[in-house]
Amino acid sequence: MFVPKYLVNCNAYQPSFQFPLCFSYEDVVEKDDISRTVKEVVEEVNIFKYIDFSQNNAHGYDAIQMFEAVILAFAINGYASLRDLEKLCKYDIRFKFIMNGSTPSHMAFERFIKDKLTMPIEDIFVDINKYIEAHDVIDTEVLYIDGTKFEANANKMTFVWMKATKKFREKR
Structure with missing residues (x-):
């Protein structure tokens, strides 16, 4: 086997330094951001009215977090496709805060919307807007x-x- 001259005295071992990535998204997202408002409102409303918890699937994503992500995307853009939701969860820090770092695929969002939501997202958004209007000073x-x-x-x-x-x- 031919070994180049410059590799004769090389050591294949390269030290690796682990960068600690254990940080909280709580510190990154501003206190008055819309994602925090969505989380607070979803904690206050009757979530059983909007999500069907009777059947659990083994896909591993929290239904409340998925609901918060869909509501946040609807609040920001007015409409978000499933692939947009997937990209937002990968790259947008507000969605990482909502999803606690997990990144569901577009199919996971499709299954959630099809199987778990009990009413159309537009009706849910209208109900949540009415709740905010009744409980906040607007x-x-x-x-x-x-x-x-x-x-x-x-x-x-x-x-x-x-x-x-x-x-x-x-x-x-």
Whole structure:
């Protein structure tokens, strides 16, 4: 066997240094982040209304954490595909905080939504929004319909949207 000249006196042993990765996601996520709000709200609501705990599967993911991840994705994006949920759990620190470091696949989310949720996610999200509105100080008198951006000259678009806003409020 031919051994190159520069490898004659080499030692194959290379020391490895373990970087300690035991840290808590509690320290990383800010105190006023939406992920903490989602965790608090899910702890307060009747979770048995939304998740079917009658049959357990052996896939190993906590149903409450999966529920929190789905609600957080819906709150942030308005919609998240199953593959987006998988990517968020791998790379987003807020989802790592919610899932306690585990990274479910898109199929795990699909099984959870199909088998465990008792109602559509949109209805669950509406119920949770009503719960937040009832238990937190949220000013419901402020109504944003059009989705326009706020600019330095705030009265710039009032002639366009003011009539429509007043008409909508009268119809409510």
